[in-house]
Amino acid sequence: MIGNQYKAIVIGGSAGSFQVINKILSSLPRDFELPIVMCLHRLRHVRNGFVEALNIKSNIEIREPLDKESIKKNCIYLSPANYHLGIDIGNTFTLSTDELINNSRPSIDILLQTAAYVYRQKLVGILLSGANRDGALGMQKIAEKGGLTVIQDPKECLIDTMPSAALKVTPIDHILNTDSIIEFLLNLDRSVKSVITT
Amino acid sequence: MIQEIEIAQLRSLTDLIKTRFNYDFGNYAMSSFKRRIQRIIELYKFSSFDALVEKITTCDKKYFQDFISEITVNVTEMFRDPTFWVELRENILPNLLLDNQTISIWHAGCSSGEEVYSMAITLHELDCLDKVRIVASDVDMAILQKARDGAYSLKNMELNAKNYERAKGTLSIDKYYKEQNGKAMMDKSLVKDVIFREHNLVSDVSFGKFDLILCRNVMIYFNQSLQNNVLKVFHESLFKNSYLVVGSKESLIWCEIANKFSVVNNEEKVYKKTKE
Numbered sequence: 440m441i442g443n444q445y446k447a448i449v450i451g452g453s454a455g456s457f458q459v460i461n462k463i464l465s466s467l468p469r470d471f472e473l474p475i476v477m478c479l480h481r482l483r484h485v486r487n488g489f490v491e492a493l494n495i496k497s498n499i500e501i502r503e504p505l506d507k508e509s510i511k512k513n514c515i516y517l518s519p520a521n522y523h524l525g526i527d528i529g530n531t532f533t534l535s536t537d538e539l540i541n542n543s544r545p546s547i548d549i550l551l552q553t554a555a556y557v558y559r560q561k562l563v564g565i566l567l568s569g570a571n572r573d574g575a576l577g578m579q580k581i582a583e584k585g586g587l588t589v590i591q592d593p594k595e596c597l598i599d600t601m602p603s604a605a606l607k608v609t610p611i612d613h614i615l616n617t618d619s620i621i622e623f624l625l626n627l628d629r630s631v632k633s634v635i636t637t
Numbered sequence: 638m639i640q641e642i643e644i645a646q647l648r649s650l651t652d653l654i655k656t657r658f659n660y661d662f663g664n665y666a667m668s669s670f671k672r673r674i675q676r677i678i679e680l681y682k683f684s685s686f687d688a689l690v691e692k693i694t695t696c697d698k699k700y701f702q703d704f705i706s707e708i709t710v711n712v713t714e715m716f717r718d719p720t721f722w723v724e725l726r727e728n729i730l731p732n733l734l735l736d737n738q739t740i741s742i743w744h745a746g747c748s749s750g751e752e753v754y755s756m757a758i759t760l761h762e763l764d765c766l767d768k769v770r771i772v773a774s775d776v777d778m779a780i781l782q783k784a785r786d787g788a789y790s791l792k793n794m795e796l797n798a799k800n801y802e803r804a805k806g807t808l809s810i811d812k813y814y815k816e817q818n819g820k821a822m823m824d825k826s827l828v829k830d831v832i833f834r835e836h837n838l839v840s841d842v843s844f845g846k847f848d849l850i851l852c853r854n855v856m857i858y859f860n861q862s863l864q865n866n867v868l869k870v871f872h873e874s875l876f877k878n879s880y881l882v883v884g885s886k887e888s889l890i891w892c893e894i895a896n897k898f899s900v901v902n903n904e905e906k907v908y909k910k911t912k913e
Contacts, residue, residue, distance in 0.1 A: 467885050484796070484799070484800070486718065486720070486885065495822075503886065505866070505887065505888045505890075506856075506857045506884075506886055506887050506888070507861055507888075507891055508888075517885050519885075521717075522886055525668045525669070527666060527667055527668050528644070528667055533666045533667075533668055533669060533857065534854075534857045534884075534886050534887075535666075535669045535672075535710065535857055535858065536712055536713070536854045536857070537669070537672065537673075537710050537712060538708060538712055540640070549672070553668045555643075556668070
């Protein structure tokens, strides 16, 4: 059973991922069990509007976490503008204003690497469409710690640089199109719930 | 690619630093601190984590000061979060000046000084710069000198100008600096009365009373227990009914001392000390 294997899901996305994310979010049930933490490249100096736009389609309210906030089940989080979002031991969020990485703040690599360190083999990492190489080293770290790696099929991506970069540096467990990513997440949720009820 | 640093290794490094130099990094937020150390290893081209430890074991005070400068995060911009500066200009400062002839402001963790110049510009435009005593502090002496110098990269001025406009600055930011040797040299008269001083939030105590303390995006680098201690210092350093401002994604909710503050503006993270 894969259900009790996982504790959290992290998703990275950049150019061309907005529609994909929207479709995924609108397909998840309101009681989706595992916490999802998303790092999506966004305008650095526009603090408001993005999370509101994502919430229009999502069944679960997405929030931008505060520093030191605990990560909870059945919640979806989005990295805030102009901060790096990471996860620290003790299952809490940690923010920083360090230098840009891959020309980005938030950086997908930071979220994925810190999450891999905390959750180790109990993490699922999903990397979507994007025009740079952010997230590749993060996916490599997830694989190294024994977590599960998923990329959006480069053939389906609006811009495939990001998932292809990950594919070059690390083995990827699943290469899926949007519909299959949704199916994968729904299956994962079912098995998580079956473990809880039995 | 160097090998991943483990927490036990970081602990031994913070212990060593504490013993040798009396700086305590033991309560820094772990993942950020680890990233800073990794950055130093790459920047200084150490062959391994142990090579860094060896260097810290034998290095002199001057080298250690450079190390401190690299560990502390000094990435900032003028008028960061413009909506906060609007709140400051339209509400916080007018309120304070209504009740007091003179007021005092502490920039805790002022880094390279962008926030201090932003404050001085705002006060100047409210025509009250001479009524305000400003103290700006940081743990890193080299960065304090940068703050005093007020020489910023021209590249950043584009963003600073945009922020200034969004912050409802009434003039043009060009009025406040001159281009010189490829740098934006800030008008020094803005900070002629500012006291720049070394202060370590981790270990130093309160050194005065203030009407407004700004400590934005500094405590994100501390763990919860250290945040609790720093907030005690701030509480002690504030007059009753005076203001504390933290970063837009920071919160006092989880702090022991939260019940002695009330929320003035939750979006901009402005708090007021309500109890002694």
